[in-house]
Amino acid sequence: NYLSPVQPYSVYVPTSYRRGDAAPLTWTLHSLGVNHNQYAAYDPQLIENLCEERDSICAGTLGRGPDGWYFDEAEVDYWQVWRALADGFDLDPTRTVLTGYSMGGWAGYHLGLAHPDLYAEVVVLAGPPQCGVSLDADQIVSPSFGGRCTSDGTAYDLVGNATWLPFRIGHGNLDQLVPFTSVERQVARFDAAGLRHRFVRYPAEDHLVFAIQDRFATVVDGLGLPTVERDPRDIDF
Secondary structure (H helix, E strand, C coil): CCCCCCCCEEEECCCCCCCCCCEEEEEEECCCCCCCCHHHHHCHHHHHHHHHCCCCEEEEECCCCCCCCCCHHHHHHHHHHHHHHHHHCCEEEEEEEEEEECHHHHHHHHHHHHCHHHCCEEEEECCCCECCEECCCCCEEECCCCCHHHHCCECHHHHHHHHHCCEEEEEECCCCCCCHHHHHHHHHHHHHHCCCEEEEEECCCCCHHHHHCCCCHHHHCCCCCCCCCCCCCCCCC
């Protein structure tokens, strides 16, 4: 873990950005064991799709280390980076999109469902519905590193918070670290609640190779520039 009082993070600034014109912000949160440069290194086409083509500033946090699951100090780092970005760039707070792979996909559930009024859309790529490994998204089979993954690490009971927050979920049928059955169970909750979502099944993809193939267009195509619903007709927490 990175213990310095000065913490790194990544920022992609599209060529269209101009001071004075509020730009969308798209989060690209890293997976377990990687860092804030994950997508620039492994998935440049995804960065092109999410950032350059959408005229969006993109940012990723280290989270003070590779395995924080965006809890505790890793979550604090996320909010601190957001503050730094808001100070350094002209951002449109109504057009923030949250994306991530694996542990970063978990952050889509964890941060998106806890604060649904902050985001216009969430993209979860190979993300577990709860911190750790589960077969049905209810019972943790193999908690990852214990601690934070066994205490506040479930998102399935917060799905109702997404009444005004669309989700895009992409997952491989052969995923060996985040069982496909657990994601199906999570998507079923979106279905049962009548919530807006896109679920893309990749029949031949596992977890590790899928992360570096840079083939996520089916999930992110048509994302555009969604807007946060600030004054919804009703809410469900």
